[in-house]
Amino acid sequence: MDTGDLAQRVMAGERRALARAITLVESARADHRADAAALVGEVAKAGRQALRIGLSGTPGVGKSTFIEAFGLFLVERGLKVAVLAVDPSSARSGGSILGDKTRMERLSRHPSAFIRPSPSQTQLGGVARRSREAVALCEGAGFDVVLVETVGVGQSETMVAEMVDLFLLLLAPAGGDELQGVKRGIMEIADILLVNKADGALLDVARRTCADYSGALRLLRKRAQDPEGFPKALMVSAVEGAGLEQAWAEMETLSGWRRDHGLWEATRAEQARHWFEEEVRHGLLRRLTENTSLAEKMAALREAVTTGQRTPAEAAEEVLSGFDRGE
16 A cells, blocks of 8 residues: 555545545554554644544433534634544444434535544444544644544543543533532543533523533632633533534633643643553553464463452463563
């Protein structure tokens, strides 16, 4: 494969080339991984940057409806928007099972938008392992905003926070019991909380919910590195389009403040270090599983652990010792 040619086509903004490039980085084949690394490295030389926005929320909160409304809001203002909607994987085939393009029909037809559903490939929190590389490719293709939607199953939204500049948490109007059910960890990484469905009969409920979350955020924490008032809770209606302009203005304010104070570059540098370490971990695990003798030993030790004959710590140490000795 001529990765140099593909890189040039991606940077020229060719949508088919971008789709092909993302398919390449999602591949688990060893030869594809080498080509993917070369491709991402080539595209990175362009030095293009987009505003990376992560979005999560429980199923039914209206993530796809919000993303379509928000995406249309942005493209109508002359911005190019890419959406990486990470689907749950099929347990049998590993493919995507939700079909985000059908849920964002209007946005998918817009010439300034690009939507790419990707299987989560069993990654914790529903974030595809290669989503970070896909984000980099979208930046290289000249998109101004890249939205990364997670499955929102509450397992590990911190993974998406490690690849974006802003993290949004979408919430539905609810009572105090629902507020208690929101995981503290997700609240701690969210930059902006958006209470969706703030329209019609739910408008008053949304106001109360937004006030409750605002109070919770004040009690939970105040980030010294962010401007006064952040993180904050806002109301939006994806159906009516209400609140989108204010939400975007707050995102620009926060990202601009971080840029001006050097936090944007520092955060991206820290994220790069994090993903370097993740690649090393995945590479070591892959080498363990690809080693025939070690794989057989792991199978035997796995059975011993299951039956209680060996402790997990003992069995793991034996595997790692064998790996160190090159067995």
